[in-house]
Amino acid sequence: MRALVVTELAGPSALRFVEVDEPDPAGQVVVEVRAAGLTYPDLLMAYGRYQLSIPPPFVPGAEIAGVVLEAPADSGFTAGQDVVGVSGVGGFAERVALGPERLFPMAAQLDHAEAASLLVNHQTVHFALVRRAGLLAGETVLVLGPAGGVGSAAVAVAKALGARVIAVVHRPGAEEFLRGLGADEVLPLTEGWAARARELTGGRGVEVVVDPVGGEAFDDAVRVLAPEGRLVVLGFAGGAIPQAKVNRLLMRNISVVGAGWGEFLRHNPAALGETVGALDRLVERGLRPPAPVRYPLARGADAMADLESGKILGKAVLVSGAPDGG
Secondary structure, eight states: OEEEEEOSSSGGGGEEEEEOOOOOOTTSEEEEEEEEEEOHHHHHHHHTOSSSOOOSSBOOOOEEEEEEEEOOTTSSOOTTOEEEEEOSSOOSBSEEEEOGGGEEEOOTTSOHHHHHTTSHHHHHHHIIIIIISOOOTTOEEEEESTTSHHHHHHHHHHHHTTOEEEEEEOSTTOHHHHHHHTOSEEEESSTTHHHHHHHHTTTSOEEEEEESOOTTHHHHHHHTEEEEEEEEEOOOTTSOOOOOOHHHHHHHTOEEEEOOHHHHHHHOTHHHHHHHHHHHHHHHTTOOOOOOEEEEGGGHHHHHHHHHHTOOSSOEEEEOSSOSOO
């Protein structure tokens, strides 16, 4: 079979679409991959900059959607079934073999590309908003970096959970995209954005900030929190790791909390199925991922390069296999 292989830790330029060995089916569910989501950690892993460090050659790809080819009798899956899976690595291939605990039935409302794009990013922000921030319906959520994969998922999930959503974006031309996801207000990330956000909340501030970016916007994001507000840190796509002045937390009764979904799963593996189920229920009520930007699997290096350069609004998905709209 063919797969995208990181041949050296040099980023997208080191990805090669080549022949590799078939996956070992022993005790595993073998899936024909129809779509594989591209995440920012995939890019970092291709440079050797992620906390999970794998020596090359290896096949990246943490999230897949496809069709079961074969499965153990006691796995709960059958040949021909549409499934989604969290693979960690190995997803950028024509076929994968995964343990049954890492696979789930695919929501009937979605095609394969949509289903693959409703995995790690959406799981991360659901965990961040529900478990870490304790979001309540009717609260206001401000999302930084909303045009990227995690940020766009945060806009959609927050809206699906009943929040008012303010998106603060640095990319020009993203307003229509973000309003399509459910953003009630879209502000440019320019000087004075925090004051404008406070105006939009009648001077109170927002209950929750979702920050996958870090960097210079962090201090203003802390200031824009309402009393008892929560800022959830999901990552540092902006490069710089900010520091919180804890006297502000004390004087204004606000919180800064981390949301490390992968690390949480290491100690609480059952949370994966619980979160997949919670997202499926939101899908039944109308949640949809941003329309995925689809690339053929063979062009995965181009997709990763476009992700790195900021050309992708929302989520990129690598598609292969039989056509089905996914």
